[in-house]
Amino acid sequence: MSTYRLDSIFRPRAVAVVGSQSRPRSVGRAVIENLLAAGFDGNIGLVNKHPTPMDGVTTVRQLRDLPWTPDLVVIATPAATVPQLAAEAAEKGAGAVVVLTAAMGSGPGSPAAQLETLTREKGLRVLGPNCLGVIAPHARLNASLASRFPKAGDLALISQSGAISGGLVEWSMSQPVGFSAVVSLGDALDVDFADLLDYFATDHRTRAILLYVEAIHDARKFMSAARAAARTKPVVVVKSGHSGRAQVTPAGSTHTQNLARPNTVYGAAFRRAGLLRVRSLHELFAAARTLGQVRPFQGRRLAILTNGGGVGALSVDHLYEQGGTLATLSDTTRDALDRILPVGWSRTNPVDLLTDIDADRYAATIEALLADPENDALLAVNVPTVLSSSSEAAHAVTRVLSQRPAHGARKPVFTVWLGNDPQAEAVLDAAQIPRYPNESDAVAGFMHLVRHREVQAALMETPPSLPEDFSPDLATARRLVDAALDAGQTWLDPLATTQLLAAYGIPMAPVWRAVDPDDAARIAAPLLAEGATVAVKILSPDIPHKSDVDGVRLNLPNANAVREAAAAILRRARERRPDARIEGVLVQPTLLRPKARELIAGIADDPVFGPVIAFGRGGTAVEVINDQAVALPPLDLRLAHELIARTRVSRVLKAYRDVPAADERAVALVLVKLAQLAADIPEIQQLDINPLLADRDGVVAVDARIAVARGRALHKGRGHPRFAIFPYPTEWERTILLGDGQPALVRPVRPEDDAMFRAFFTHITDEDLRLRFFQSVRHFSHEFIARLTQLDYARSIALVAVHPGTHEMLGAVRLHADANYETGEYGILVRSDLKGHGIGWKLMQIMIEYAQRLGLKTIEGQVLRENRTMLAMCESLGFRVKLDPDDPTLMHVSLPVPPNAR
Incomplete structure (x- = not known):
């Protein structure tokens, strides 16, 4: 529900506390005392079967007996009583409850499950359970168990740990920092990181948002909110567990999967969202202070x-x-x-x-x-x-x-x-x-600013264009994966793997299957006759890493060598892995690229963030070298180059001594293609290309493995069931006919449309720009264009009409949904020399259809009162038009989205 009713938590007019007060150290008494000590100037009530009168507190036996309606109810009672008390709070008209109670269980029938059902049925917001509470210093609100009331300031602290929240409040008392809010999420049954990021992103009292993260549970919701918040103000995050304790991975995992450690994936997610990650709580506040001063x-x-x-x-x-x-x-x-x-x-x-x-x-x-x-x-x-x-x-x-x-x-x-x-x-x-106690902190402050600017710039950069001839053969790839799943296979066989990579334009050395040593010699004969040498490798679905059984022989020059190598490989494999299914050997030509670099590229699966793209130094010692980086798909070429740059092997891709530079763009393109493959076929669970050889002539995969499964969906609703970031919505590409009978392509905006937008604005008159942006626009900065083209498709869309022949932009419409997915704000602009061709009308109709698909209730916008053309079109489309109450020069237009379309 995002920001719905969150004002009841942070700006309540009345607060009720349900819990014991008789014992000096009781939770209920502590919260009441904190509310009074903070100077909360609204009504305060205590609900208790045997209440003791307190000055300034209304004491009653049951919630319904309160003479006023509480916006916020704090519950500190045994777990079994919490659902009923929350229901009574909802019936009384409360907007939110803070549940301090711990140990509420999980699963059907548990108090936690009952409370969760109640929140959905009643629209009641729940903070907790098992949390420290909430502090809003500007509202003089301390509905928490914190021992101190912090100074009012401009930092919003959101923590999963109550102990961390309380400790940071205590620490802040001796520091020049203050808070707009301190929130302890606890078990986050309802209100979570994403809800609060949405809330504080638009809170005028909050300059920066600080996060203490232990785990993210809804990755797509978090990423969407984090990316939106980071565009408006600094978001600094510290995550526990960055020491990188080993994760448990199946024995058959690929190298890529083993490299995609949870902490590494979290780092990639924070980077992609534009968040500044720090390593300690001290650094968390130091970064926030520096970002506020400089x-x-x-x-x-x-x-x-x-x-x-x-x-x-x-x-x-x-x-x-x-x-x-x-x-x-x-x-x-x-x-x-x-x-x-x-x-x-x-x-x-x-x-x-x-x-x-x-x-x-x-x-x-x-x-x-x-x-x-x-x-x-x-x-x-x-x-x-x-x-x-x-x-x-x-x-x-x-x-x-x-x-x-x-x-x-x-x-x-x-x-x-x-x-x-x-x-x-x-x-x-x-x-x-800015003043620091020592040179280490000062340098850290400088680097916080550098890294924050770099992650912000990454959100705004324009990627280079993809090759026009990149058109994957999705039908072939889909057929290969479906065939393997229907046959009960968990790994594609080598021939299918080669075909699938070819369907996405990823070159791989040809491979043949041999059932025994004589068959291997027969298959190798034509290659040997051409003067090539060959490689022989073990073929077994149960042996993921061939080198584990000494299952690879390279540079074999003749048939006898091939026959002997195949026999030795098969013998050793059966000796070392008697339980494995041995299906023969693979025969490949030996690739002679003496100055190529050995890389690894692939797809791994994270239980929280879904598919991730991994890249790094390849070869047999890949996990020992530990030179890799990961990124969340979808990727464009800019993001792919940035992924490469985060590895040490990126330096070796440059020219050195007598070694020419490798074709880094070809490497980046492989990563983009893998991301597209992960988007197109969710059943691909793991993909490992190791090694991927790269030199000045391009790239070629020497060995690859692909694991497939009908995986569980991580996200509900539309879009990719496992992507944490909503991918480019290709389903909204279509061809329309304009008023003059000419066709036009309508598609969502892409990040690489920067140049197209710049050319488009040269065809817009100053007057039309003023009518659209409510002011004269003479310079279109890179940041301005980037905000038009860099979209989070989970909550925003921009559709452009493009001439199919010249690829010129004819017009654009955009719709941005609010955090609660109830209202969307639209904007539209058509080339000044193409008015009257029906472009705007068609784009508005498609935008309304998108709002219906998104489930919005209302589309609204502001139009200058003098813009009669736009107002007339809105009226024709069914919009309600009325004077804006805050500005007599503007008209407010709104369209109820038909309920039968949601």
């Missing part, structure tokens, strides 16, 4: 200024350890500093000022470094000495920064003032200059 900036090159060489060297160490880049000094800056600083200064970065630097030289050095185009940010580290004043140095920093222009790009400056100088610290704090 504007976003481009680049990752850090200049370091210090009056102590040792601390400067340590700063460099921390920078390299965290993946940062040490800036160089330009010749101009070095010459300027030669004139400013005494002989003996470092003449490199870090800039060591020596110990006796005065404030004027300190200021001049900062000015020179800020003017240097070779760096992107500055870290100033001051060490107290008897020869210089820390406070004067602080004043020098603030004086230089105060003289910068108020507008335009401004390099961030981070500071570390070692020692205990309250005056210097007060000077920096008053100027709102």
Whole structure:
């Protein structure tokens, strides 16, 4: 239900607590005392069979006896009583309950199951059970078991752990941070991470959202909400379990499956959603504080200024350890500093000022470094000495920064003032200059900003275009998988594997099946006659890794060698795995690509996030080398290149010595094709290409395995049953006829449509742009276009009409659903020179059909009062048109979605 009735939790006008108050340490009494201590100014009620009067509290025996209606009811009673009390709360008119009770069980008939059924039937929101409660400092609300009431601020903390919530509240009391809300999810029977991300994404009191995650249960809902929230404000996440304890994998798992560890997959999901992941609770708040103090900036090159060489060297160490880049000094800056600083200064970065630097030289050095185009940010580290004043140095920093222009790009400056100088610290704090207790934290703050900007940029980047000739043979692939499933197979045989990869344009070395050594020699004969050597490999559905039984022989030059190798392979396999089904051997030509890199690429299956695409260093030692990265599908080429870049083997793909660069685009295209295969055929559970050889001539798969199964759906409703991210909705591609009888292709917007949109806007008059965007638009930034083309198809869609011959864009309509999937806001724009051709009418009709399929109740929008053409079309389509109550220049249009279409 997303944000439905969540105001009852965070901004209640009246709160009732159900639970014991007689015992000094009872839960009910503790919550009442917290509500009173926080200064909650609404009605407070206590429900108890034997209530004791309390000042400021209405005490009754049953909820229905309250003389007023509570928005929020806090329940702290035995588990068996909770469902009935929640039902009474709903009957009384409450919008939400917070259930502090633990151990409510699971499964049919349990108190938890009864409570879950009640929430669906009554529309009652439930926070918990087994949670610490909720704190909303701006509302003076402390309906929790936390021992302290935190300061009001702009951070929303959402935690699955009550202990973590309480601990962070306690920690915050001595820190310069405050909260818009603190929420403990507990068992998250109803209200979950996604609901709260949707809520705080639009909460004006919340600047940043902090998450403590133990496990995600609804991956698609989480990803949709997280991606939406991260576009509006920083979302920082820390997840327990990042030490990477080994997961239990079946013996027949592929290398790819074994590499896709849960923590790695969670990291890929957070990255894809645009969240900044940190490693500790301390870092969680440090990142939030830095993101609130420093504007976003481009680049990752850090200049370091210090009056102590040792601390400067340590700063460099921390920078390299965290993946940062040490800036160089330009010749101009070095010459300027030669004139400013005494002989003996470092003449490199870090800039060591020596110990006796005065404030004027300190200021001049900062000015020179800020003017240097070779760096992107500055870290100033001051060490107290008897020869210089820390406070004067602080004043020098603030004086230089105060003289910068108020507008335009401004390099961030981070500071570390070692020692205990309250005056210097007060000077920096008053100027709102980021200050850290040590150089390690300062470098971490710089890298938080770098990584946050990079994940945000990843949400906005435009991918390169896919080859126009990439058209997978889905029918063949579907037939091969269905045949294997109908035969009861869990693994495709090697011939079917080769055919399936070929259907998706992934080249693989040809392979033949041989039943015995003589058959292997016969099959190899034509290859040997052409001067090639061959490889022989064991063929068994029960031996996933051939090298485990020494089941591979390469570079066999003649028939006798082939016959002997096949016999030895079969003998060893039967000796080492007498339980395995041995079906013969495989014969392949040996691929002679001496400068090719061995890679691994494939599909793994995660129990939470579904299919993931894995890539890394291949070969027999792939799991020992442990050089891999994973990404959630669907993928485009930009995301595929980003996946490659997160591995060490990506460096080897570049040219070095006498080895030409490998065709990285061909590697990336394989990853995109695998993602498309995972989208098209959900029954593919695992796919392993190892090795995938890559050189300057392209790629070829040497060996591959594919596991299939009729897997359980992870997600209900439309779309791929196992994808955490809603894939491109191809079902909405169609051809329409315009008013002049000409055809046009209507399809959903793709991320690579950036250039098409830019060309489209050149055909729109300034007046039409004003009517659409309610203001004059002269410059279409990359970020602006990216917001039009980078969509979360789970809750948004944009449909474009395209000329089938020229591929020019004729018009576009978009619909964005609210978090509760009740109302969708639309927008439409048609080329100014093509009005009157029926493009807008057709697009609006398809958009309405999409809203029906999505299950929305209402479509609405705002139209300038003077835009008579749009208003007339809305009226013709059945929209209700009325004056916007908040702006007399606007009209509000709304269309009830026909109920029989949902």
